[in-house]
Amino acid sequence: MTERYTQRSVRGESTKRERERKDERFLIVINPVSRGGNALKEGMWLLKELRKLNIDHEAFVTQNPGHATTIVERWVNSVDCVVAVGGDGTANEVVNGIKSGGGDRKTFCVFPAGTADDYCHNVGIPRNRSGALDVMLNGRDRKIDLLKYNGRFAVVQLGVGVDAEIAYRTLSHKKIRIPAYFAVGLRIVFIERLQHSARRMRIEGENGVHEGRFLVAVFGNAPLYARYVYWMPEARMDDGIINMSAVGPMSPIPAWFLFLRCFNRDYRSDRIIYDSGRRFKVFLEEESFIQVDGEVYKYASGETLDISIEPLALKVRVPSETPIEAPFVNP
Ligand SMILES: [Mg+2]
Incomplete structure (x- = not known):
């Protein structure tokens, strides 16, 4: 009831x-x-x-x-x-x-x-x-974009890959979520072969096609994700644009360092593929883990994610000191 x-x-x-x-x-x-x-x-x-x-x-x-x-x-x-x-x-x-x-x-x-x-x-x-x-x-009311994928909305980001796999495998550890993320993350990176977590997919965007195996491909509306990681540093919530950051298969130690270095918002890496646009289509060529605003789903091989942006589709309340004309990002 x-x-x-x-x-x-x-x-x-x-x-x-x-x-x-x-x-x-x-x-x-x-x-x-x-x-x-x-x-x-x-x-x-x-x-x-x-x-x-x-x-x-x-x-x-x-x-x-x-x-x-x-x-x-x-x-x-x-x-x-x-x-x-x-x-x-x-x-x-x-x-x-x-x-x-x-x-x-x-x-x-x-x-x-x-x-x-x-x-x-x-x-x-x-x-x-x-x-x-x-x-x-x-607070002050202003509008932000929403990501739309397969008929549903995402507010901050959605991603395919090892981040979703980590989240999927920590589902049973609700009470110790953050330590569990790090423990499972370390296990996947150092004990299991990280390359096994990379999934084959084809990502079609307005600027071209990215095809191959990817550890993580995240499509976002905001720079910060997973609490600490500036994975899409250029993303803004009200610019009508989806930002994508993806990384191919990597060996464990560089992958771990890359992840940690993204705690710094000014960090950019040539290992990360940055792209942006108003629409992305992702063709999953293997069974993959997807997370949408932190909720995890398993998708079968052959499924497609059709991701688009709905500009200024949601009125949100934010701190009144946020300057209305500034790019919408937490200072
Ligand atoms: Mg945006």
Whole structure:
């Protein structure tokens, strides 16, 4: 059964916080299994604050994968702002619900409670509770592009390759996600033969074709991914362009160093193929692991990813100090 919390503000009653948007109504969608099960605690803190501040909202706790999309589809048109409490996977489900529910004029916000929180890092939403609440209530609205692939939307990035394989193999370690990523990553790189993780594919873009075996090919909307890695340093969230970064088969030690050097946002490597455009088609020539905003899927050989960009397709709430004219990237 869906837990539902309701709080309606009394019109005319003053709130503790001076807010421009006094009549705004929020839909809060909490994914209790995010951040190793700690997201529920974050969500409960948020609901307590909203009640204290007399902020009009509806809140739901999701019960299973896909539930966030269903909730948002149903409720998006009776609220002004939809808030995902969880990580990038939750953000992805909520955004898909906003789009399929016809909520194009509604605002999307995230209250970070995930493991990587790549969306929040990229748009500058702080990971501390009061900072994130402040963005939600007092932030600025602006539009970002969305990536579309095979009829669904991705918010930050989607990728094919060893990163998705690592995520797939850490699915059972929800509570120790980051150490598990490093452990499985080290295992694949140093113990198993890294070359075995490279997959044969054909990537067709506007600037040409990249064909061969790739360890990782990521298509993104934002520079930072996997929390620390500036894998697509040139990517912007509102430029109407998809950025791709791919790397072919490499031996373990250089691959590990390449990964670590991408922690520096100014680093560029001639081992990485950088490309960009408004559309990419990926033909998978072997069974492959795909991750979309951190959620992992296995695709069979012969399947195709058709990736395009929907310019300025989502209204998002970001910190008010973000200059509106600046390229949309976390400073
Ligand atoms: Mg872009």
